[in-house]
Amino acid sequence: MSALEIAQQLKAKFADLVSDPVEFRGEVTxxxxxxxxxxxxxAVAKNELGFDYxxxxxxxxxxxxxxxxxxxxxxxxxxxxxxVRLKTDVSEEKPELPTVTTVWxxxxxxxxxxxDMMGVRFRGHPDLRRILMWxxxxxxxLRKDFPLSGKPSEVPDVAFSKAAPLEGxxxxxxxxxxxxxxxxxxxxxxxx
Amino acid sequence: MQTSAxxxxxxxxxxDVVVTRVDAALNWFRKNSLWPMPMGLACCAIELMAAGAxxxxxxxxxxxxxxxxxxxxxxxxxxxxxxxKMAMAVRRIYDQMPExxxxxAMGACASTGGMYRSYAVLQGVDRILPVDVYVAGCPPxxxxxxxxxxxLQNKVAKEPALANQKKAVS
Numbered sequence: 001m002s003a004l005e006i007a008q009q010l011k012a013k014f015a016d017l018v019s020d021p022v023e024f025r026g027e028v029t030x031x032x033x034x035x036x037x038x039x040x041x042x043a044v045a046k047n048e049l050g051f052d053y054x055x056x057x058x059x060x061x062x063x064x065x066x067x068x069x070x071x072x073x074x075x076x077x078x079x080x081x082x083x084v085r086l087k088t089d090v091s092e093e094k095p096e097l098p099t100v101t102t103v104w105x106x107x108x109x110x111x112x113x114x115x116d117m118m119g120v121r122f123r124g125h126p127d128l129r130r131i132l133m134w135x136x137x138x139x140x141x142l143r144k145d146f147p148l149s150g151k152p153s154e155v156p157d158v159a160f161s162k163a164a165p166l167e168g169x170x171x172x173x174x175x176x177x178x179x180x181x182x183x184x185x186x187x188x189x190x191x192x
Numbered sequence: 193m194q195t196s197a198x199x200x201x202x203x204x205x206x207x208d209v210v211v212t213r214v215d216a217a218l219n220w221f222r223k224n225s226l227w228p229m230p231m232g233l234a235c236c237a238i239e240l241m242a243a244g245a246x247x248x249x250x251x252x253x254x255x256x257x258x259x260x261x262x263x264x265x266x267x268x269x270x271x272x273x274x275x276x277k278m279a280m281a282v283r284r285i286y287d288q289m290p291e292x293x294x295x296x297a298m299g300a301c302a303s304t305g306g307m308y309r310s311y312a313v314l315q316g317v318d319r320i321l322p323v324d325v326y327v328a329g330c331p332p333x334x335x336x337x338x339x340x341x342x343x344l345q346n347k348v349a350k351e352p353a354l355a356n357q358k359k360a361v362s
Contacts, residue, residue: 133312134277141311150311161276164309 003028003082006049010084013044021084032088035071035097041086042073042103051075051084054100057110059118063144068092069120073100090120099125117142134159215353222266222292223348224254226341229265229289231282234272236299236331243334250334253341262288267344268321269337273301274314283320291360294348296340297323300330 007021007028018041019031032041045051055074062068067089075084090097099122100107111122112131119140122128130137136155139146149164177183212220228250232240243250250256259265262285274282286295297317300306303326305315317323324347325340332340 132277139311146311148311149309157280159276159280161311162315164305164311164313164315166309 001080001082003084006077006080006082007084009049010041010045013048014041017041027083027085029085029087032086035088035090038071038073038086038088039098039100039103042075042100045075045084045086046103050077050079052078054104054106054110055083057100057107057114059114059120059142061118061142061144066091069095069118071097071114071120095119096121096123098123101125116140119143137161216349218353219349219351222353223345225257226253226255226267226294226344226348227257227259227265228255229262229268229285230258230260231268231270231285232272233270233274233278233282234299234301236271236302239331239334240269240271240298240337243337248334248338250338250341253338253345255341262286263290265289266292267294267296267324267341269296269298270302270317270321270323271298271331273306273308274317274320275312276314277312279314279320282317286321292351292353292356294324294344295321296325296327296337296344298327298337298340299332300328303327306330 004021004023007030010030011018011021014032014037017033017037019033022029032038042054053076055076057074058072060070060072062070069090069092071088071090073086073088075086076082088097095118097120099111101111101122102124108126109131111125112127112129114120115122115125115128116130116132117140129135133141134155136158138153139151141150147163149166150161152160152162154160171185173183173185175183230237230240242248244256244258255267257264262268266289268286268289270282286293295317297303301308301313302317303323305313307330309315314320325344327336327340329336
């Protein structure tokens with residue numbers, strides 16, 4: 001059975017909720033219309049369609065678009081060796097969706113990372129703390145409107161942060177430059 | 193004040209007598225047994241381990257006693273990227289080291305933040321600690337670390353040890 005066929009089975013079970021599977025370069029993606037029902041879809045995918053391994057959960061910041069965030073679930077089955085991706089949108093006004101730790105326990109740290117880096121909250125998560133940054137850090141650094149250099153912050157006796165000097169950077173290369181000097185990574189303002 | 197007197201055997205004086213000054217003797221003891229506190233935070237720590245192993249053998253310079261015990265160490269070798277999350281821990285371990293103490297910033301990250309011009313990385317450990325020797329490289333070769341150690345030994349040899357001690361006590 002191919003990933004596309006399994007994805008079609010999932011689509012058949014949730015006719016209105018799940019979009020038609022899209023295959024691109026051998027990877028199958030399904031869009032889940034309502035983020036509130038993601039645990040339900042995941043439970044069926046795991047218990048009935050054999051996706052016993054949650055590879056990863058990631059998030060995308062579509063800054064400027066509405067809804068702003070996309071949460072992406074990568075599923076894999078050791079029985080059938082098929083890989084399917086689920087995507088669901090979360091709005092900026094209410095960046096919250098239910099946890100899937102009830103389905104796969106490994107979702108615990110993935111969801112903590114998304115909360116830490118992107119500020120999307122997972123309702124029902126057993127331990128939703130920051131995982132990479134420290135408790136009390138006030139920003140979500142993977143959001144598009146967060147500067148690369150960072151922002152100053154201070155949590156007494158725990159940690160502080162300061163903006164990094166970018167010295168005109170970020171230092172970028174330009175592909176296909178005429179000579180080595182042109183191709184070298186160097187200070188380039190966005191205009192040049 | 194002359195602070196760089198030589199320690200050694202003088203053939204003009206007969207018998208088992210070595211004439212020197214307390215400063216010079218203290219510095220000689222210190223510089224030949226600089227026990228490192230290995231603050232290994234990233235890939236530089238691998239080179240630090242190589243410097244400790246047989247091929248490069250940091251024991252030749254009396255710095256082989258690498259123990260994760262700040263209270264028994266003289267020189268902190270900050271080997272690797274210091275993140276803001278780790279910064280206070282590094283500072284606390286430095287504070288636990290007894291005087292006199294020295295710091296080697298090993299590699300680009302520990303010296304300046306290196307390639308991590310980023311929200312998460314302290315831009316040089318000298319923002320929280322007084323650094324004595326900076327080592328360039330990403331990561332530096334073990335020879336570079338040994339060179340830094342020898343430079344630090346030369347620095348230790350020139351220190352007014354007694355005057356510093358008096359200053360610390362008063």
